Amino acid sequence: MKLEKSLTVDTINQNLLNIEYAVRGPIVQRAIQIERELEKGVPKPFDRVIRANIGDCHALGQKPITFIRQVLALASCPQLMSSPHVPQDVKERVQEILDDCTKGSVGSYSPSNGLRIVRSRVAQYISARDGIPAFPEDIWLGSGASDVIKAVLTMFIENVDGKPPAIMIPIPQYPLFSGTLSELGLRRANYYLDEENGWALQVDELERSWREASVESRVRAIVVINPGNPTGQVLTRSNIEEIVKFAYEHNLFIMADEVYQENIVCKPFYSFKKVMHEMGPPYSNMELASFVTCSKGWAAECGLRSGYVELVNLQPEVQRAYNTARAVMQCPTVLGQCILDCVMKPPSPGEPSYELFKKELSDVHQTLTERTNTAYETFNSIPGYFCNPIDGSMFAYPRISMPESAQLAAREVNMSPDEFYCLRLLEETGVCVVPGTGFGQLPGTFHFRTTILHPKDEFQHMMDAIRSFHINFLQMFS
Amino acid sequence: MKLEKSLTVDTINQNLLNIEYAVRGPIVQRAIQIERELEKGVPKPFDRVIRANIGDCHALGQKPITFIRQVLALASCPQLMSSPHVPQDVKERVQEILDDCTKGSVGSYSPSNGLRIVRSRVAQYISARDGIPAFPEDIWLGSGASDVIKAVLTMFIENVDGKPPAIMIPIPQYPLFSGTLSELGLRRANYYLDEENGWALQVDELERSWREASVESRVRAIVVINPGNPTGQVLTRSNIEEIVKFAYEHNLFIMADEVYQENIVCKPFYSFKKVMHEMGPPYSNMELASFVTCSKGWAAECGLRSGYVELVNLQPEVQRAYNTARAVMQCPTVLGQCILDCVMKPPSPGEPSYELFKKELSDVHQTLTERTNTAYETFNSIPGYFCNPIDGSMFAYPRISMPESAQLAAREVNMSPDEFYCLRLLEETGVCVVPGTGFGQLPGTFHFRTTILHPKDEFQHMMDAIRSFHINFLQMFS
Numbered sequence: 001m002k003l004e005k006s007l008t009v010d011t012i013n014q015n016l017l018n019i020e021y022a023v024r025g026p027i028v029q030r031a032i033q034i035e036r037e038l039e040k041g042v043p044k045p046f047d048r049v050i051r052a053n054i055g056d057c058h059a060l061g062q063k064p065i066t067f068i069r070q071v072l073a074l075a076s077c078p079q080l081m082s083s084p085h086v087p088q089d090v091k092e093r094v095q096e097i098l099d100d101c102t103k104g105s106v107g108s109y110s111p112s113n114g115l116r117i118v119r120s121r122v123a124q125y126i127s128a129r130d131g132i133p134a135f136p137e138d139i140w141l142g143s144g145a146s147d148v149i150k151a152v153l154t155m156f157i158e159n160v161d162g163k164p165p166a167i168m169i170p171i172p173q174y175p176l177f178s179g180t181l182s183e184l185g186l187r188r189a190n191y192y193l194d195e196e197n198g199w200a201l202q203v204d205e206l207e208r209s210w211r212e213a214s215v216e217s218r219v220r221a222i223v224v225i226n227p228g229n230p231t232g233q234v235l236t237r238s239n240i241e242e243i244v245k246f247a248y249e250h251n252l253f254i255m256a257d258e259v260y261q262e263n264i265v266c267k268p269f270y271s272f273k274k275v276m277h278e279m280g281p282p283y284s285n286m287e288l289a290s291f292v293t294c295s296k297g298w299a300a301e302c303g304l305r306s307g308y309v310e311l312v313n314l315q316p317e318v319q320r321a322y323n324t325a326r327a328v329m330q331c332p333t334v335l336g337q338c339i340l341d342c343v344m345k346p347p348s349p350g351e352p353s354y355e356l357f358k359k360e361l362s363d364v365h366q367t368l369t370e371r372t373n374t375a376y377e378t379f380n381s382i383p384g385y386f387c388n389p390i391d392g393s394m395f396a397y398p399r400i401s402m403p404e405s406a407q408l409a410a411r412e413v414n415m416s417p418d419e420f421y422c423l424r425l426l427e428e429t430g431v432c433v434v435p436g437t438g439f440g441q442l443p444g445t446f447h448f449r450t451t452i453l454h455p456k457d458e459f460q461h462m463m464d465a466i467r468s469f470h471i472n473f474l475q476m477f478s
Numbered sequence: 479m480k481l482e483k484s485l486t487v488d489t490i491n492q493n494l495l496n497i498e499y500a501v502r503g504p505i506v507q508r509a510i511q512i513e514r515e516l517e518k519g520v521p522k523p524f525d526r527v528i529r530a531n532i533g534d535c536h537a538l539g540q541k542p543i544t545f546i547r548q549v550l551a552l553a554s555c556p557q558l559m560s561s562p563h564v565p566q567d568v569k570e571r572v573q574e575i576l577d578d579c580t581k582g583s584v585g586s587y588s589p590s591n592g593l594r595i596v597r598s599r600v601a602q603y604i605s606a607r608d609g610i611p612a613f614p615e616d617i618w619l620g621s622g623a624s625d626v627i628k629a630v631l632t633m634f635i636e637n638v639d640g641k642p643p644a645i646m647i648p649i650p651q652y653p654l655f656s657g658t659l660s661e662l663g664l665r666r667a668n669y670y671l672d673e674e675n676g677w678a679l680q681v682d683e684l685e686r687s688w689r690e691a692s693v694e695s696r697v698r699a700i701v702v703i704n705p706g707n708p709t710g711q712v713l714t715r716s717n718i719e720e721i722v723k724f725a726y727e728h729n730l731f732i733m734a735d736e737v738y739q740e741n742i743v744c745k746p747f748y749s750f751k752k753v754m755h756e757m758g759p760p761y762s763n764m765e766l767a768s769f770v771t772c773s774k775g776w777a778a779e780c781g782l783r784s785g786y787v788e789l790v791n792l793q794p795e796v797q798r799a800y801n802t803a804r805a806v807m808q809c810p811t812v813l814g815q816c817i818l819d820c821v822m823k824p825p826s827p828g829e830p831s832y833e834l835f836k837k838e839l840s841d842v843h844q845t846l847t848e849r850t851n852t853a854y855e856t857f858n859s860i861p862g863y864f865c866n867p868i869d870g871s872m873f874a875y876p877r878i879s880m881p882e883s884a885q886l887a888a889r890e891v892n893m894s895p896d897e898f899y900c901l902r903l904l905e906e907t908g909v910c911v912v913p914g915t916g917f918g919q920l921p922g923t924f925h926f927r928t929t930i931l932h933p934k935d936e937f938q939h940m941m942d943a944i945r946s947f948h949i950n951f952l953q954m955f956s
Binding site for chain 1: 482483484485486487489490491492493494495497498499502532534535536537538539542544547548550551552554555557558561563579580581583584585586587588590621622624625628632633634635636638653654657658661698699729730731764765773777778779780781782783791792793795796799800802803805806807808809810811812813814
């Protein structure tokens with residue numbers, strides 16, 4: 001009898017074995033175990049796990065936006081259209097969307113790039129944001145940004161002049177990028193963000209990264225995450241101009257992860273599209289992919305998988321190829337498309353849903369403002385911690401000075417010092433954050449990423465727990 | 479100024495240029511154009527386009543199942559739980575699901591393999607169907623079957639013993655497979671279904687296909703579509719046993735596309751899992767992926783993207799790699815997961831939603847029974863047409879004897895004869911079907927695929943249109 005499986009660790013796609021995704025990685029798996037242990041009554045020095053590993057706002061207690069949820073309910077079940085409890089503008093919105101669904105059902109396939117009405121609404125949103133035209137034909141909806149980012153990256157899998165393709169990504173970065181590049185077998189060309197200068201992109205560093213990667217690879221595209229994840233900085237207009245010029249010099253495709261553009265405290269947001277357009281030719285003719293998702297912003301509907309990419313200035317044959325690849329997967333979920341419709345055109349003043357929407361929106365903004373300030377101040381008040389100002393996104397990424405003896409202790413158990421630190425933090429306090437190795441960091445520096453959108457009390461409890469853990473940790477390893 | 483784009487038809491992933499997906503291909507694009515022309519008042523010999531290109535039941539007029547839509551509405555908007563118009567069992571179902579969502583919101587990320595409650599329900603469904611145990615840990619939810627099929631195929635991208643990987647697929651096949659294989663750069667090993675024997679799988683033909691492919695490739699897996707798409711046959715138990723033995727002999731991973739298992743008229747359905755289990759070792763230890771989707775079956779919620787794969791007997795490292803790759807994409811849409819929950823456990827006798835559900839279900843089954851019979855009889859009554867009995871799925875795939883002069887005329891305009899035929903059918907009658915070249919056919923034979931689930935009048939009109947078109951066509955080319 002044969003013992004060998006047909007698919008083994010040796011014969012499986014080896015790229016899959018290289019994927020690391022710390023946001024759902026080993027520390028998070030341990031947190032889940034601990035939650036089960038707590039349920040079974042295993043004694044711990046804390047009574048609950050605080051999940052701060054993933055930007056999952058509803059899971060942290062943020063309330064869904066009522067308008068969105070009412071639209072979803074009626075789009076799913078148009079019989080409820082007669083309900084007196086649902087405002088008229090919700091009913092009108094649902095009717096508009098259902099008119100664009102074949103036979104009025106969200107259960108019919110949509111076009112593979114998404115419903116026409118939703119793509120038009122996205123184009124209107126972008127036009128209003130940038131003050132320049134945008135077109136529904138340049139918009140492709142997807143199952144969250146992850147889905148469309150992967151689809152765009154897939155286009156670059158091709159040797160050019162005999163050299164394997166590489167993609168420039170920031171360090172630190174959101175591990176969707178490193179994970180997807182691993183899966184697709186694309187090489188990474190890392191460029192380091194400048195922590196000492198508010199996580200800015202320095203052109204010298206971009207040039208270094210490009211030059212080193214270009215020895216053995218063909219660099220095809222540059223990924224920029226603005227606002228930053230995990231770093232939370234918002235790029236200045238002049239920094240974006242520098243990046244665009246750099247990309248132009250090296251004929252790079254720009255991939256702008258702009259998913260946190262609605263999660264900004266008090267800085268202006270400049271889209272790559274707007275800056276490139278205003279720079280004029282040749283920059284305004286460059287190829288660009290800009291990604292947005294309903295999992296972030298004020299909607300934060302992570303579980304409902306909705307997002308889009310705007311692809312501008314693509315060669316028509318390239319656009320066609322992208323289109324065909326998308327068509328094989330049929331279409332993004334139509335209820336997800338409904339959410340995007342609401343996000344792109346929320347209730348306006350005078351409409352029945354507006355007052356409640358305005359209040360919900362202001363709660364979301366207020367929480368973000370408070371938490372970014374508190375996180376910044378708290379982390380910088382802990383001895384050995386350094387944290388840049390947090391302009392946006394929903395994370396803090398503090399740097400920790402790690403005592404030499406702690407680094408040695410970590411290596412003895414085959415862990416990186418930041419993993420060692422985060423695992424101990426979890427075991428001793430129940431706080432689950434993600435070690436900096438999952439995002440990348442300058443060698444010899446140590447960080448973790450934490451979400452900051454917990455309810456006020458929970459957040460304060462977490463900050464206190466981190467502080468007293470760290471002080472104990474320093475005592476233990478000094 | 480540079481004129482060259484960074485991403486061109488020469489430097490894009492060349493695999494993407496090879497994708498063909500006829501279900502949304504050029505004939506369908508022409509149909510959409512014609513619809514626009516009709517709207518503008520361009521005169522045509524018909525007043526509307528009849529879309530018969532895609533198995534999109536709601537778009538053909540099938541009504542959504544009320545229970546499912548009520549669950550979606552309340553899961554989206556729990557404020558409606560107090561509505562007196564929604565039955566108690568819907569409310570209880572929604573509460574069960576929300577209890578498994580973090581903080582009770584479908585907008586929180588679920589685990590990347592899906593909510594625990596839904597995976598448990600899938601396992602219970604499979605256990606009841608097969609009479610053998612199934613486990614939630616073996617279930618991965620996805621955005622429709624397309625999504626999980628692609629994810630499973632991705633595992634095979636690896637040369638083995640220096641040979642590039644190949645996957646056996648039936649001809650005719652559903653072009654998701656050929657399209658995805660093209661995108662992933664996996665080779666196709668075609669095996670022909672035996673049209674003269676009700677589209678059976680003949681082991682001799684499987685052996686021929688394997689042998690020929692194995693000269694230059696390493697065959698890794700065999701795809702079987704049961705019930706067939708576009709062919710509509712349901713495999714006998716003994717045919718499945720033969721296929722399993724064949725796969726065992728050649729150490730192939732079995733990929734069973736069983737998405738139409740609930741769309742069967744009067745034959746018994748045997749899952750590959752059940753047959754393999756009952757064959758005992760070594761067959762019961764073989765690796766298997768079985769795919770199911772909510773886009774088919776009686777739910778037919780195509781637009782809402784929900785499905786699953788059951789993966790059994792995988793090597794643990796392989797299972798872990800699959801899991802990590804899925805985690806990078808976060809999770810399938812939670813509202814899609816809610817639909818799957820309803821499909822796996824529909825209302826039972828005695829529950830408030832049962833009577834209406836029973837009626838809706840029986841309407842769906844009755845339509846399928848009537849249309850499969852009518853299609854079979856009508857096509858076989860047209861001179862030069864041949865159609866096998868349709869046991870299941872929602873398609874007919876008739877064979878057409880094409881006059882020599884029509885074949886010549888087609889070649890003069892650089893089309894295959896079946897494309898030529900379908901395009902003329904569209905231009906003359908407004909009926910949009912997909913040519914056999916999109917699915918594959920024995921060289922020298924010509925087919926098209928049509929959906930058959932239109933409303934009765936529309937269906938009869940379509941059958942009449944095809945018949946009179948064909949008679950004219952024969953006259954013109956005889």
